[in-house]
Amino acid sequence: MVNLSINGLNVSVEEGSSLLEAAKYFGFPIPTLCHMDGLSPYGACRLCVVEIGEGPKAKLVSSCTYPAEEGLKVRTASARVLKARKMILELLLASCPQSKTIQDLASAYGVHRQRFRQEHEDCILCGLCVRMCEEQMMAKAIGFRGRGENRSIGTPFDIKSDVCRLCGGCMYVCPACRLRCTYNEPEKAICGACANLSPPCIEKEQFEDMMCFMDPCVACEIKKD
Amino acid sequence: MIRDTEALSSEEKDCLQESVNSKDILGIIETHNGKLGGLMAILGDIQTEYGYLPEQALRMAADETGCSLVDLYGVATFYHSFRLEPQGKHRVCICLGTACHVRGAATIVEEFERQLGIKVGQTTSDGEFTLETVNCLGACAIGPIVTVDGHYFSKVDITKVKSILEKVPDLKKVPAGLLQNEEAKAAVSG
Numbered sequence: 001m002v003n004l005s006i007n008g009l010n011v012s013v014e015e016g017s018s019l020l021e022a023a024k025y026f027g028f029p030i031p032t033l034c035h036m037d038g039l040s041p042y043g044a045c046r047l048c049v050v051e052i053g054e055g056p057k058a059k060l061v062s063s064c065t066y067p068a069e070e071g072l073k074v075r076t077a078s079a080r081v082l083k084a085r086k087m088i089l090e091l092l093l094a095s096c097p098q099s100k101t102i103q104d105l106a107s108a109y110g111v112h113r114q115r116f117r118q119e120h121e122d123c124i125l126c127g128l129c130v131r132m133c134e135e136q137m138m139a140k141a142i143g144f145r146g147r148g149e150n151r152s153i154g155t156p157f158d159i160k161s162d163v164c165r166l167c168g169g170c171m172y173v174c175p176a177c178r179l180r181c182t183y184n185e186p187e188k189a190i191c192g193a194c195a196n197l198s199p200p201c202i203e204k205e206q207f208e209d210m211m212c213f214m215d216p217c218v219a220c221e222i223k224k225d
Numbered sequence: 226m227i228r229d230t231e232a233l234s235s236e237e238k239d240c241l242q243e244s245v246n247s248k249d250i251l252g253i254i255e256t257h258n259g260k261l262g263g264l265m266a267i268l269g270d271i272q273t274e275y276g277y278l279p280e281q282a283l284r285m286a287a288d289e290t291g292c293s294l295v296d297l298y299g300v301a302t303f304y305h306s307f308r309l310e311p312q313g314k315h316r317v318c319i320c321l322g323t324a325c326h327v328r329g330a331a332t333i334v335e336e337f338e339r340q341l342g343i344k345v346g347q348t349t350s351d352g353e354f355t356l357e358t359v360n361c362l363g364a365c366a367i368g369p370i371v372t373v374d375g376h377y378f379s380k381v382d383i384t385k386v387k388s389i390l391e392k393v394p395d396l397k398k399v400p401a402g403l404l405q406n407e408e409a410k411a412a413v414s415g
Contacts, residue, residue, distance in 0.1 A: 140293040140294075140295050140296075141295065142295065143293075143295030143296060143298065143299050144299050145298060145299055145302040146302045146303065147302075147303045155295075156283075156294045156295055156297075156298035157280055157298070157309075161294075163293075
């Protein structure tokens with residue numbers, strides 16, 4: 001067991017667990033976008049930043065990738081952490097303003113203004129879908145391509161992948177496209193749900209710019225018949 | 226660093242796209258023991274062989290090394306020097322660094338695009354020219370700079386674009402890496 005202090009509370013957690021897991025276990029909420037139980041931590045969204053150390057040596061780290069260390073002093077909601085988180089949310093909101101998930105988080109953390117130009121991207125490159133495909137679906141059909149501002153997620157050569165089983169897992173976990181996949185029942189707001197509706201995707205026109213790796217889309221195929 | 230895009234007629238290139246010699250690819254992979262650690266070397270050798278990375282070759286390499294196609298494609302698209310499209314005989318490279326940019330490199334790019342009828346990163350349909358931009362060639366004093374197959378053209382403006390493209394067939398006769406217009410030489414020496 002490792003002893004550390006989270007927000008002044010002395011706790012002990014199992015060796016090898018991350019700061020995020022430790023904080024969650026003891027009831028300290030930390031927002032995340034790119035983290036999911038069962039997938040390897042990736043540290044892409046940076047929303048889970050916490051402050052560790054003391055005085056001038058204090059620094060911000062992503063709690064999902066930082067392992068619990070003996071004697072570590074962690075603050076999950078210090079002024080510095082909240083400021084950083086707000087900034088990250090504002091930037092995420094600028095790239096994907098249409099994402100319900102990000103909107104909700106921004107609202108919860110008091111981001112009330114939008115200083116950056118809205119980009120209307122359909123992806124925040126959190127890599128959840130890539131890890132879902134590789135680690136849970138054992139497919140490796142999609143991955144990162146390119147680099148820098150041209151980095152994107154998709155299949156090699158942008159054609160249907162031989163190893164894709166159209167499971168829809170990538171869309172299910174996506175925090176950016178969740179809103180656009182709500183179809184006509186917002187309370188069933190999960191991607192891929194439209195495939196189970198009948199008749200499927202009647203109002204597909206509303207979702208023309210939907211990020212959809214299903215090629216061919218199950219719903220569209222059913223509609224054709 | 227100019228790659229050797231040895232003369233390939235467009236028919237030959239079409240041929241390549243249709244069928245990549247599997248023995249060659251297997252040979253290349255063999256020399257690197259087919260291990261994941263040799264991935265960059267394998268891709269490099271395939272590109273030396275074909276001038277670009279054909280889709281079929283990538284698929285074959287993925288099968289042989291046991292590395293997934295997604296990872297391989299990720300590496301191939303990450304590095305600027307790996308190309309997934311067949312390249313033209315001549316590589317026209319326009320500097321878009323800060324110094325060249327403020328002297329109007331963007332208009333030169335537009336002029337090249339217009340005269341060649343392609344966009345940056347593309348190759349003309351006759352397989353002659355590939356148009357590219359770089360972020361700095363390190364010779365900012367004589368910008369805007371355009372290189373063609375390693376031959377430098379300095380202080381380029383849109384009126385010179387045509388003459389540069391006309392000069393291209395004669396460039397083989399002079400050694401690469403030299404300035405190709407007189408006033409630029411004078412500017413450098415004086």
